[in-house]
Amino acid sequence: MEAAPVSTAAMEAAVFEAVSTVCDPEYPExxxxxxxxxxxxxxxxxxxxxxxxxxxxxxxCPALDVIADDVxxxxxxxxxxxxxxxxxxxxxxxxxxxxxxxxxxxxxxxREYSVAVRRSHSDRAVPTATCPICGNDALEHRSDFxxxxxxxxxxxxSCRNPIxxxxxxxxxxxxxxxxxxxxxxGTAQVSAAxx
Amino acid sequence: xxDSAPANMxxxxxxxxxxxxxxxxxxxxxxxxIAVGPFLEEDLALTxxxxxxxxxxxxxxxxxxxDIDALxxxxxxxxxRSAHLTELPCRDWGETLVRHFLYDTAETVRWAALTNSSxxxxxxxxxxxxxxxxxxxxxxxxxxxxLLRTEEGRSQLLPLFDRFTPLAxxxxxxxxxxxxxxxxxxxxxxRSMSDQRAEWQGAVDEAVASAGYQPQxxxxxxxxxAASGRAGQRSAHFAALxxxxxxxxxxxxxxxx
Numbered sequence: 001m002e003a004a005p006v007s008t009a010a011m012e013a014a015v016f017e018a019v020s021t022v023c024d025p026e027y028p029e030x031x032x033x034x035x036x037x038x039x040x041x042x043x044x045x046x047x048x049x050x051x052x053x054x055x056x057x058x059x060x061c062p063a064l065d066v067i068a069d070d071v072x073x074x075x076x077x078x079x080x081x082x083x084x085x086x087x088x089x090x091x092x093x094x095x096x097x098x099x100x101x102x103x104x105x106x107x108x109x110x111r112e113y114s115v116a117v118r119r120s121h122s123d124r125a126v127p128t129a130t131c132p133i134c135g136n137d138a139l140e141h142r143s144d145f146x147x148x149x150x151x152x153x154x155x156x157x158s159c160r161n162p163i164x165x166x167x168x169x170x171x172x173x174x175x176x177x178x179x180x181x182x183x184x185x186g187t188a189q190v191s192a193a194x195x
Numbered sequence: 196x197x198d199s200a201p202a203n204m205x206x207x208x209x210x211x212x213x214x215x216x217x218x219x220x221x222x223x224x225x226x227x228x229i230a231v232g233p234f235l236e237e238d239l240a241l242t243x244x245x246x247x248x249x250x251x252x253x254x255x256x257x258x259x260x261x262d263i264d265a266l267x268x269x270x271x272x273x274x275x276r277s278a279h280l281t282e283l284p285c286r287d288w289g290e291t292l293v294r295h296f297l298y299d300t301a302e303t304v305r306w307a308a309l310t311n312s313s314x315x316x317x318x319x320x321x322x323x324x325x326x327x328x329x330x331x332x333x334x335x336x337x338x339x340x341x342l343l344r345t346e347e348g349r350s351q352l353l354p355l356f357d358r359f360t361p362l363a364x365x366x367x368x369x370x371x372x373x374x375x376x377x378x379x380x381x382x383x384x385x386r387s388m389s390d391q392r393a394e395w396q397g398a399v400d401e402a403v404a405s406a407g408y409q410p411q412x413x414x415x416x417x418x419x420x421a422a423s424g425r426a427g428q429r430s431a432h433f434a435a436l437x438x439x440x441x442x443x444x445x446x447x448x449x450x451x452x
Contacts, residue, residue, distance in 0.1 A: 059323060060250025092254065092319035095326055143236045144330040145243035149250075153236070168330045 006082065008043045015050050016041040018078035022070045025063045026148065030108060032067060036100020039091060049085045050075060055096045058149040064090060098127065098167035109166070116154070118167035127167065134159035144168040206373035207314055207383045208259055212266075213276035213370050213425055214305065215255035219267055220281035220433075221298055222248035223440055225291070233288050240334050241291070244299075247327050254320045268441045272434070273427040278365035282430045292342075293355040296335040297363040297399065303328050304395045305366070313382030336402065343406040356403060356410045364413060367392035368422035389415065 006014075019041065020033040032038045032054070039053040052071055056064055068088045075086045098118045101109075109115040110132030116139070118127045130137045136158035146153045146164055154163045201207075225245035232238030256266040280298065285291040306328060309321035342348030367388045369375065378384050396412055403410065424430065443450050 056250075058247065058250060058327060059254050059320075060246035060248070060327075062246065092316075092323040095323055143240060144334060145236070145240040147239070149243050149246050153239075169333075 006047045008045060008047055011043040011047045011050060011079070011084075012041050014078045015043070015052065015075050019052055019071045019074045022067070022074050025066045025070075027109065027113065029112070030105050032071070034102040034105040036096060036102070037067065039094070047082075047084065049087065050079070051087045051089065053089055053091050055094060055100070056090045057096050059092075060149050062149075101166070114161075114163070115151070116163050116165045118152075118165050118169075126169075129154065129163070129165045129167075131156040131159060131161070131163055133161055133163070139163060139165070141169055201314065204314060204378075204381045204383050206369070206378050207317070207381070209276070209370040209373050210378065210383065211255050211258055211317060213278075215252045215259070215266075216275050216277035217281045217298075217366065218248045218252035218255065219440075220277045220436060221294075222246070222252060223436055224281070224284060225295075227284070227286070228288075228291065237288075241295075244295070244331050244334070247331065251320075251324045251327075254324065258314075258316055258320065264444070268437075268444055272429045272437065275424075275429065275433070276370050276427065277424050277429075277433075278362070278368070278422075279424040279430040280359060280362040280365060282424070282432045282436055283362070284432055284436070289351045290355055290359075292335065292338055293352055293359055294363075295331075296339050296402070297356075297359055298366065299328060299331040299335050300398050300402075301363065301366040301395050303332055304391045304398075308384045308386045308391055311382075311385060317383070339402060340405070343403065349406050349408075353403065353406060353408050356399075356408070360399070360410045361413045364392065365422050365424055367395065368425045370425045 016038075019038060020031060022032050022038075024030050024032060024035055024037070027035075035057075037054050037057065039055050041050060041052050043050045052075060054067065054071065068090070071088050072086050075088070079086070099120050101117055106117045106119070109117060110130075114132045116129035116132045118129045120127045128137065129139055131139060134156060136156050138158075139154040139156055142153045142155050142162070144152045145168075150166055150168075152165050152168045154165050155161075156163050222245045225241050225248065228238060228241040228245075230238060232241055252267065253263055256263045260266055262269075280294060283290070283294065285294050303325065306321045306325040310318055310325060312318035312321065339352070342352060369378075369388060375387055379387060396410075399410060
């Protein structure tokens with residue numbers, strides 16, 4: 001069956017909606033959109049190719065390939081019946097920070113996984129986390145390195161629990177402030193998975 | 196569709212390949228510490244840093260071509276450009292710590308010189324990687340400064356500086372055929388390697404000065420002559436390291452990262 005012509009905007013919207021539902025391999029109830037990993041979807045003028053840009057939490061995240069495969073599959077499912085080439089790329093910019101995680105996902109991580117998220121606060125100089133167990137917001141840093149590259153380890157002196165925190169203390173310390181202004185996003189591809 | 200080095204930037208690809216090979220070798224060597232670190236947090240730290248460095252290698256190889264596996268694993272030994280420091284096994288934790296400090300201090304300087312590269316994609320990778328390096332340096336410097344306050348730490352760690360610094364200088368050498376002047380004129384990097392090396396030596400000097408120590412630095416000329424890793428000559432440790440890297444691929448050539 002011949003597929004009906006699809007406008008670029010309609011295709012971008014359809015693919016964005018489809019890949020938005022892809023879940024993180026580590027937290028299967030949370031989508032890559034909620035985690036701030038999904039950056040944007042662009043289709044070319046005749047809707048024959050679609051490009052999905054993802055922002056890696058860390059360049060060395062071992063889940064990148066799994067996420068790219070899942071995103072490719074989801075994009076294909078949104079383009080059934082049409083001969084569209086799908087390209088999934090991880091871009092180096094913008095830099096992912098835990099502030100990209102949606103508030104609802106932050107609450108979910110705290111409630112269901114007892115995992116905290118290092119967030120920026122207008123009244124604090126550096127991003128900090130709140131104890132997901134007792135609500136104490138004065139956690140003590142233990143190590144920048146935890147169970148995954150994007151998680152560090154802190155200690156809650158109030159409820160005396162070790163706490164996993166998404167985001168390292170030094171990461172990413174206001175990148176761009178001390179460095180040259182970033183290049184336009186989209187030119188900063190770090191790896192590609194074409195299908 | 197990689198944004199490959201513009202053809203009008205001679206030497207840029209060779210520089211990226213050398214940096215990528217450094218990251219690959221150091222990442223692979225650090226991975227050895229999984230489950231055998233001196234304490235649990237150190238286990239996690241070294242292997243997390245290993246993952247980061249392999250991720251940086253991947254990003255750099257990705258600038259050179261789409262087949263990252265072929266670049267990382269598929270070359271002949273003489274086609275690698277890694278500095279010999281990164282090929283050292285360092286199975287003693289003190290050795291690993293001193294090498295880690297020298298390397299990550301060097302990396303911080305090297306990435307910074309690339310953050311506004313005229314090769315846009317390289318600049319973006321450098322900015323991204325530099326953000327991750329801060330935690331590496333914080334880890335290495337923190338442990339080093341604490342251990343150098345003890346007699347045992349000084350007696351074990353300081354002699355390693357004299358052993359490793361001549362090798363570490365190769366981190367600021369360019370592969371043969373790369374012209375410094377061209378790389379600077381084209382804006383691939385914004386500082387000469389000798390300027391970068393001077394900043395790095397200053398940081399290393401400062402870190403050990405509190406312990407009353409002054410590393411012996413080789414002269415620039417001696418350093419250039421010792422840049423055999425950049426020229427394609429592999430150290431005695433490379434064969435075993437490479438065999439370990441390609442162990443899975445040699446069983447299943449279709450395996451991917």
